[in-house]
Amino acid sequence: MAQVLKINKSVDQGLTAFLEFLLKEKKVSGVVTLKKNRGGPGISYALITRPEELDGARPLFPLMPANSGKILSRLTLRGPLKDPIAVVLKPCELRALIELVKRQQGSLENMIFISQTCPGVYPLEMSVDGDLDALASRYQDQVQSGQHIPEIRPACRSCVHFTPQNADIIVSLIAEAGLDRSCSLVLNSKKGEALADGMAGEKREQDLNSQELAHFSDHRKTARLKLFDEMGEKTKGIKGLIGLFGKCIGCHACGNACPICYCNLCFFESQPNESRPNSFRADLEKKGAARIPAGTLFYHVGRLAHMSVSCVGCGMCMDVCPVDIPVGTLFSRVGESVQKTFEYIPGSKIDEPLPVAVFKEEEFAQLGEG
């Protein structure tokens, strides 16, 4: 049983009030949350240090403008934070951050994670016209009745890791009745409990609504299987892959948005990977034609070799693809099979080493002996 803090406000207001409490009581020096632009359209992650700037904060807004795992890794790349901050993020973002920390790209120290049982987020393109605000209340209704929201991103529709195991505080959203009048914060760790100490609200011993979550998870699993099977059929062999990536413009947006792809100088953007006249000539002599830009498929399969083991399935790659290639579905699917091979769930255990960084002498013993 975990402690639950119930605040008598709508879930968004309740969480914002909690963040305000944290800043005012100086329990944290800053807060990272989604925030509306002052006066204009647009919503983005922001680091807030003054309580009055929480005006316009929308911590649970169903949108992922960037994977905040990547943002937080950049924030802590040179060393851990000196003062504690509270971070409101989605479960896949937390998992991405943990994967990055395992790759020495940041630190979890002095960060307190507030996450949610995540129903999913809308595609980025829907945020452009400002209609999302109108959708937000409908979203809340659908969430509290445990419905599956059809408009959310395919990556979210097929996500089964929507409970943030490593968060200090979990905001209960999925199938949590009364989101418009109460905000339930599950204090998932000692840090979380210390943080909530002194906050006005009703405390009780309670667990996450596990039955509803299991039911939700079953539905998601079915959807995931179906999506992956379709993708597997579609991308079978080289013809299938070319069919999927034939319209790739080689902009590398997927890699730039990917939280796991952290390399500042990506191999695929480096000089050794440039297509030189002589390599074109060799292709032309053999095939009589060569695609320009060259090497787009090499980029995707190569990127799979680099990051599939840590793919958290956040779907950012797919969300930013300008030509709407379902990159994320393919990467999640391949990622899942790689992760199964190495019995690894990215972002679940902080002290579990990366499969590509370690080995066991006794494993795969029959390989190479034949």
Add this chain to the structure above:
Amino acid sequence: MKDAFVPNIVGFLCNWCAYTGADLAGVARLRIPPSLRVIRVMCSGRIDPLFVIKALLKGADGVMMMGCHPGDCHYQKGNFSARRRFVLLQTILDSLALEPERIGLSWVSASEGQRYSKVTTEFSEKIQERGPNPIRDEIFV
């Protein structure tokens, strides 16, 4: 026999075992398949999965990774990393249905000229049976 398919196989051989083993096979005048093109690397742990992917996407019919037997690595543990990478590659190729059988891994020590001849011949025959890599004729790679 005139039109028999001769595959193009790229072999990445570690300097200390497999490459020396290949040398020994040559000195002993053992049969080595003509389809194999050897690239020497200092350790099988140097073989970036990208090397293998690039070779396949550029139309190689097969790719072999060869190194020291487990426990015998000149750098203590490079071949263990290579083995994990090989499994990683196999899994990726398998889940994309890109014929994981086209990649092979073999341990050959510096004194195993015979074994070098045997494993390369077997792999070459396997690829020959499989036929040319369909990626060979594709333009959009």
